[in-house]
Amino acid sequence: MRIGELAQRAGTTTRTLRYYESRGLLPARRAVNGYRAYGEEDLRLLRQIRLLQDFGFELEETRPFVDCLRAGHPSGDSCPASLEVYRRKLAEIDECLARLQAVREQVQGQLLRAQVEASAEHPGEPLCEVKPNAASNEWVEGN
Amino acid sequence: MRIGELAQRAGTTTRTLRYYESRGLLPARRAVNGYRAYGEEDLRLLRQIRLLQDFGFELEETRPFVDCLRAGHPSGDSCPASLEVYRRKLAEIDECLARLQAVREQVQGQLLRAQVEASAEHPGEPLCEVKPNAASNEWVEGN
DNA sequence: GTAGACCTTGACGCCGACGTCAAGGCCAGC
DNA sequence: GCTGGCCTTGACGTCGGCGTCAAGGTCTAC
Numbered sequence: 149m150r151i152g153e154l155a156q157r158a159g160t161t162t163r164t165l166r167y168y169e170s171r172g173l174l175p176a177r178r179a180v181n182g183y184r185a186y187g188e189e190d191l192r193l194l195r196q197i198r199l200l201q202d203f204g205f206e207l208e209e210t211r212p213f214v215d216c217l218r219a220g221h222p223s224g225d226s227c228p229a230s231l232e233v234y235r236r237k238l239a240e241i242d243e244c245l246a247r248l249q250a251v252r253e254q255v256q257g258q259l260l261r262a263q264v265e266a267s268a269e270h271p272g273e274p275l276c277e278v279k280p281n282a283a284s285n286e287w288v289e290g291n
Numbered sequence: 292m293r294i295g296e297l298a299q300r301a302g303t304t305t306r307t308l309r310y311y312e313s314r315g316l317l318p319a320r321r322a323v324n325g326y327r328a329y330g331e332e333d334l335r336l337l338r339q340i341r342l343l344q345d346f347g348f349e350l351e352e353t354r355p356f357v358d359c360l361r362a363g364h365p366s367g368d369s370c371p372a373s374l375e376v377y378r379r380k381l382a383e384i385d386e387c388l389a390r391l392q393a394v395r396e397q398v399q400g401q402l403l404r405a406q407v408e409a410s411a412e413h414p415g416e417p418l419c420e421v422k423p424n425a426a427s428n429e430w431v432e433g434n
Numbered sequence: 435g436t437a438g439a440c441c442t443t444g445a446c447g448c449c450g451a452c453g454t455c456a457a458g459g460c461c462a463g464c
Numbered sequence: 465g466c467t468g469g470c471c472t473t474g475a476c477g478t479c480g481g482c483g484t485c486a487a488g489g490t491c492t493a494c
Contacts, residue, residue, distance in 0.1 A: 152470065162471090167452060181460060183471055203394050207451075225405035234402040241395045245388065251346050252384045259377040262368035295440065305441090310482060324490060326441055350481075 149186045151176070158194045165194070171207060173197065173214060193217055196224040209233050292329045294319070301337045308337070314350060316340065316357060336360055339367040352376050 155162045168174040169184075174193060176184035193214050200210045212233055213224030224230055298305045311317040312327075317336060319327035336357050343353040355376055356367030367373060 163452060203398060225401060226408065231402065231405055234398055238395065238398055238402065241391055241398065245391055248384055248388055252381065255346060255377055255381055258368060259374065259381065262374055265369065306482060
């Protein structure tokens with residue numbers, strides 16, 4: 149299998165594959181004409197990488213999973229190093245969620261305060277036009 | 292007030308202030324010697340920018356707030372354009388939170404599955420060493 | 435008059451994961 | 465033999481928000 153086919157089957161681009169190879173993540177055998185030659189196993193490795201990338205893992209963080217697969221294990225997370233990456237990532241995600249939720253509350257508070265102040269300057273305009281109870285949700289999740 | 296003092300009082304750097312000026316966000320008057328000259332009002336504008344930046348707003352998104360303050364309004368979010376940015380940002384944050392929580396569940400699921408499979412290969416090692424009930428939390432939030 | 439603390443503009447560096455273009459080699463089909 | 469589709473390496477561009485360095489001007493204190 150050449151690079152174009154592998155890229156297509158994995159839903160990515162040839163540029164990406166060459167980039168992974170340049171990082172030492174997915175080296176390729178070479179045909180006599182110099183073309184990169186991949187096998188089905190490479191497709192598995194690549195799919196593992198793409199999955200983690202889609203999760204937001206950095207490229208370096210996928211390396212233990214690829215190494216694990218290449219070592220013959222049934223799945224990329226069959227090795228302690230991969231599990232450790234999972235745990236670290238979960239901790240990172242939790243931190244990120246906490247920060248994001250804190251910011252959300254801040255912004256929400258600012259918005260509500262500013263809207264109240266605006267309504268105080270223009271008493272004729274109502275805070276909510278339709279449903280008083282669902283109003284705060286409408287403002288947040290509406291268009 | 293010169294650039295160094297303003298930067299210090301706002302807890303940022305001169306490089307940052309020059310960058311904001313290059314973006315047209317915080318232009319400065321000039322003294323006869325060419326030095327940038329700022330007033331107390333500029334400090335207010337700058338603090339508004341920094342607050343939003345700390346929230347994760349992009350620089351361009353702070354512009355309506357700065358314009359609003361500069362127009363004489365009591366706070367940067369007294370203008371409709373600012374409120375609109377608040378709302379857009381809340382929507383973005385909600386999207387981000389949803390994506391992050393979905394990923395969290397995926398990763399968590401992968402981790403649990405992988406750990407179970409690992410324990411199946413090495414039946415002698417227990418899944419949890421101490422407290423069975425708090426185990427899943429320990430794995431996530433522990434160091 | 436000189437050290438040194440401030441200021442100026444200009445320009446390159448950084449980070450990650452590629453996109454995109456250039457110049458050229460390889461191979462199949464007509 | 466020639467067109468067109470694939471492949472090669474190399475190198476620069478992208479995005480945001482600055483950091484950092486260079487070369488030089490300005491002002492104050494001694």
